[in-house]
Amino acid sequence: MSESRRPPAMDAKALARARREALRARTRAIRRRVAALAVGLFALTFLIVSAQLASGHDPALLAAARRRSTSTETTRHSAAAQGTTTSTGSETESGSTGSSDSEASGVETSASGGSGEGGSPGEASSSSAVTTSQS
Amino acid sequence: MFATALGPHLFWIASRAAGTAALLLSSATVCAGLLIGARTLAGRRAELRAAHEALSLAALAAIAVHGLTLLGDGFLHPSLADVSVPFVSGYETLWTSAGIVAFWALLVLGLSYYARTRIGVARWRRLHRLAALAWLLGLAHSLGEGTDAGQTWFLAMVALAVVPALALLAARALDSLARGQRSARPRAQAPPTPAGAAR
Numbered sequence: 001m002s003e004s005r006r007p008p009a010m011d012a013k014a015l016a017r018a019r020r021e022a023l024r025a026r027t028r029a030i031r032r033r034v035a036a037l038a039v040g041l042f043a044l045t046f047l048i049v050s051a052q053l054a055s056g057h058d059p060a061l062l063a064a065a066r067r068r069s070t071s072t073e074t075t076r077h078s079a080a081a082q083g084t085t086t087s088t089g090s091e092t093e094s095g096s097t098g099s100s101d102s103e104a105s106g107v108e109t110s111a112s113g114g115s116g117e118g119g120s121p122g123e124a125s126s127s128s129a130v131t132t133s134q135s
Numbered sequence: 136m137f138a139t140a141l142g143p144h145l146f147w148i149a150s151r152a153a154g155t156a157a158l159l160l161s162s163a164t165v166c167a168g169l170l171i172g173a174r175t176l177a178g179r180r181a182e183l184r185a186a187h188e189a190l191s192l193a194a195l196a197a198i199a200v201h202g203l204t205l206l207g208d209g210f211l212h213p214s215l216a217d218v219s220v221p222f223v224s225g226y227e228t229l230w231t232s233a234g235i236v237a238f239w240a241l242l243v244l245g246l247s248y249y250a251r252t253r254i255g256v257a258r259w260r261r262l263h264r265l266a267a268l269a270w271l272l273g274l275a276h277s278l279g280e281g282t283d284a285g286q287t288w289f290l291a292m293v294a295l296a297v298v299p300a301l302a303l304l305a306a307r308a309l310d311s312l313a314r315g316q317r318s319a320r321p322r323a324q325a326p327p328t329p330a331g332a333a334r
Contacts, residue, residue: 026182
């Protein structure tokens, strides 16, 4: 009866040591889990972005393609307004169609132009894509 | 074929992935940090502290990867100063700088944990609260400049991590506000003690 109420000093020390060990083990497990979570999150996001890019739905490249088609349209309109040859107009028309094709295959467009976030990277790819589609 | 097509973008994709992972991990860090102080989880403090520490180190590593992989990007060609010093980069200067400031603030405020006895625990705690502001700055950076900020998958992932953190942050702010009012009221309403009554 008295043994259950007051454990011997050695047992208390052993219990404390066991608790410390258990906490340390839990901490190690948490660290491992967090490391796995971090790697998993990175891998998952990497896969999503890669798939997005390969399928031609990358937001930066799509925005660049849209800007490119707008600028091609503007060029066509200004050329028509200046009264240049009709053949130039039809050529640029096919150019704008080409840009929509390159929207579908974003990787090809970007591979020729380069990468980057937001707007500026796409502009480089836009000029090359227009050249490709016109030629 | 897939790898060849992605080849030129490898650093860019890695940077975007690391940035998203960093945002999710830092949001989880904020959640764990705020839960340490919650009364309902008082029995789980040791585990929460371990999770908070591990998550914050993982978030810092992810942010470092986010910045460093950008150095290899074939189009932007940023210098080390562009990705580490605010207002140096010419690309989206404001948002980029917000991200850089958030990183340095998180690094200093996070690693200061290991010097808290030197700083003084109470002072360190007050300082550490600023980490939430740095996280908000990072959130603004990713929503303002992030390439995937408009994507459904990104918004869904971010909402899962950010909304609970924001809710906990608001709850903590309201709690400390109420506690401040409660501690101010008795002082204001307490009748003046007669001289020498304390003795």
